Amino acid sequence: MGCSCSKSRKVDVVHGRRPVRRLSSKDGRQAALTGAQDQRLTGDKGPQNRPGLSVQNFARADTIAVEEKTPARLTKKDLIPDVEVFKDLDKRAVQPATTPLEKARILFRWVTSHIQYAVDSYVTGSSKSKSTAPVAVFQHRMSVCQGYSDLYREMCRLAKVECVTISGRSKGGSYRVGDKFGPDSDHAWNAVEIDGRWYLLDCTWAAGNTDLQKKTFEFKYKEHYFFTDPEVFIMNHHPMDNKWQLLEEPVSLVGFENQVHLKSSFFSLGLLPKFLSHTMSPVCTQNGEATISIKLPEPMSFIYHLFPYEGGYAQDENVLHKIAKNMAIFKVAPAQKGRFVLQIYGKRGTATGQYSEICSYLIDNAGPKDLPFPPVGTSTWGPGPWLLDGFVSDVSHPRAIVTLPEGEAKITFNSVKLLQYMCDIEDDGQKWDNYAFPQVNGQTTSVFVRAPKPGQFILTIRAKKEDDKEYRKCMHYLLRCTKCKSHVSPYPKTFGTWTNGCRLYEPLDGRLAANRRVNFRVCCPHAVEVVVIAAGNFHKLARNADGSWKGNVGTGVQDSVIQVATKKPGGKIYSILLQYEVVG
Numbered sequence: 001m002g003c004s005c006s007k008s009r010k011v012d013v014v015h016g017r018r019p020v021r022r023l024s025s026k027d028g029r030q031a032a033l034t035g036a037q038d039q040r041l042t043g044d045k046g047p048q049n050r051p052g053l054s055v056q057n058f059a060r061a062d063t064i065a066v067e068e069k070t071p072a073r074l075t076k077k078d079l080i081p082d083v084e085v086f087k088d089l090d091k092r093a094v095q096p097a098t099t100p101l102e103k104a105r106i107l108f109r110w111v112t113s114h115i116q117y118a119v120d121s122y123v124t125g126s127s128k129s130k131s132t133a134p135v136a137v138f139q140h141r142m143s144v145c146q147g148y149s150d151l152y153r154e155m156c157r158l159a160k161v162e163c164v165t166i167s168g169r170s171k172g173g174s175y176r177v178g179d180k181f182g183p184d185s186d187h188a189w190n191a192v193e194i195d196g197r198w199y200l201l202d203c204t205w206a207a208g209n210t211d212l213q214k215k216t217f218e219f220k221y222k223e224h225y226f227f228t229d230p231e232v233f234i235m236n237h238h239p240m241d242n243k244w245q246l247l248e249e250p251v252s253l254v255g256f257e258n259q260v261h262l263k264s265s266f267f268s269l270g271l272l273p274k275f276l277s278h279t280m281s282p283v284c285t286q287n288g289e290a291t292i293s294i295k296l297p298e299p300m301s302f303i304y305h306l307f308p309y310e311g312g313y314a315q316d317e318n319v320l321h322k323i324a325k326n327m328a329i330f331k332v333a334p335a336q337k338g339r340f341v342l343q344i345y346g347k348r349g350t351a352t353g354q355y356s357e358i359c360s361y362l363i364d365n366a367g368p369k370d371l372p373f374p375p376v377g378t379s380t381w382g383p384g385p386w387l388l389d390g391f392v393s394d395v396s397h398p399r400a401i402v403t404l405p406e407g408e409a410k411i412t413f414n415s416v417k418l419l420q421y422m423c424d425i426e427d428d429g430q431k432w433d434n435y436a437f438p439q440v441n442g443q444t445t446s447v448f449v450r451a452p453k454p455g456q457f458i459l460t461i462r463a464k465k466e467d468d469k470e471y472r473k474c475m476h477y478l479l480r481c482t483k484c485k486s487h488v489s490p491y492p493k494t495f496g497t498w499t500n501g502c503r504l505y506e507p508l509d510g511r512l513a514a515n516r517r518v519n520f521r522v523c524c525p526h527a528v529e530v531v532v533i534a535a536g537n538f539h540k541l542a543r544n545a546d547g548s549w550k551g552n553v554g555t556g557v558q559d560s561v562i563q564v565a566t567k568k569p570g571g572k573i574y575s576i577l578l579q580y581e582v583v584g
Helices: 058-064 083-094 100-114 119-124 134-140 145-158 203-207 253-257 264-268 384-388
Strands: 022-024 030-032 163-170 187-194 197-201 208-211 216-219 226-228 237-239 290-295 300-308 319-324 327-332 338-348 356-365 401-403 408-415 420-427 430-432 436-441 444-450 455-464 473-481 503-506 511-513 517-523 529-534 537-540 549-554 561-567 575-583
Touching: 100 145, 100 187, 100 197, 100 203, 119 208, 134 145, 145 163, 145 187, 145 203, 187 203, 264 356, 290 356, 300 319, 300 327, 319 384, 327 338, 384 473, 401 408, 408 455, 420 436, 420 444, 436 455, 436 503, 444 455, 529 549, 537 549
Parallel strands: 401 473, 511 575
Antiparallel strands: 022 030, 163 187, 163 237, 187 197, 197 226, 208 216, 290 327, 300 338, 319 327, 338 356, 408 444, 420 430, 420 455, 436 444, 455 473, 503 517, 517 549, 529 537, 529 561, 561 575
16 A cells, blocks of 8 residues: 655653553553454454454444445546535444444444545545545545544544544655655654553554556455554554654564565464564565565465566576475575565465455665575475475475485475376486386375486476376475486386386396396286397296286397386286486
8 A cells, every 4th residue: 555644743652641552451451452453353253352452343334334335436526515414424334333442443444435545645645634524535535544534533522532644754664674764754643542551553554455557456454454452553554753652662663674575464364573584674684585485374375586686587597485384485596696575475374365465674785695496487486386286295305405315316206196296307407318107006105216317407296186187286496416326227118007006126227237137126006917128038936925926038139129018917918107218
């Protein structure tokens, strides 16, 4: 939401009293104000108890005075009510209310449902003091933040609810993380006194969304900005008078400028600042990389964008995002020295749905990372989404980066369904065939991986049901290898018949030396015969007591292929399982 004050105003203090957050209750104990984030009084779910406040029916309060919403666009030719109608409307609105809390709620919902944000006035800076006067705002049903706040204060006065207008700096629609604030205020909001305690609210930001480029406004109520906890409110609102922070330890302007930029969607997802690994910005890289994490109270999905602070194209490929152990992790490794802006978008669950921007960080990079992240066609690395969906469990490598100390690794996991898998490895756009080898035994899957050379590679594991034509699910690992054998052989090539229950004991190398004797041992469920086809000859393998098939076969000449094939009960032809290359 954009915000603009027609002029800076001093904070009103009712009857000369300073705002307080704590009052002694009747039994002499301290009754602490609980913020809207932890004990929110919502119109949808009904009220909850707060110390010093009686339980109110906000569902009733929301419906008493909220009339049908005005159209998205209003003109000055719209019917303008008389000033007396303004007072009569307020009297009718608060008449059913029994407490100051219900009155404050009713008036808040009326203002946020009927006053449209004057985007043109904000963008052009043409707002004048008379246009933000309460009577004018009520008549035209349009204003900027000063008009919202002063109208709400005046309606509270008529309803005999103590209310003040507060001016200060804000992180509104035109704010960008890293911006510095000048000496003047740029926004206005309110505080109301209920039973001796002050509560913060912002009618402007609760009313809806603005698009400053299109100069449009859309009504979309945000419960977050009603009676917001001061520790949360300070993330985006910094009053000119620090006493209206309602905090025991006020936050300085410099501290406010250096906080992470949190959007209302962050709190709508049930997230809190304490869930963040970093609440201050900029975040400085170490050895060219910075890691930011968010603790997740429930399954969520994220996308992100990384931009140079001074402008330019997105560099999303320099961010590696993964979800592990209920943590959303973002590894940022900018390709150049300088400052960057990381924007994070989130949504509940992992199914389809719309992402909303939840926060943004300023990243200060002293130097590029030696190994940048390879580009991948997904926003999330690792098995996190599969784990959140309950699709897999008992993952041997829950993190997205897998180190191959000797050039090899084995990744295992259990799946809830019997599936078929296809795996591949690539780097810099080059695909390395058969350097990943899947084996499925019931609901347990093992993926053997090899690095063809030192470096980093993308391992993609795709899954599908046996009767599906396409592999619909996939996950990506980043493989890092600093040392491997001088001559690395791929695994043997697999075919569609290599399904659940098939297992290869030996040989695991897909390249076999010519004119050698090699032991073959393989397991294939329901097979009545398994053969090795070499140099045009069929060599039958013997069945062992454990159900595997074993035999010793000559490899033959160079540049030929060896195939392992099986015959099922009642079958007349062999089906190819595996294929090897014969090399010199």
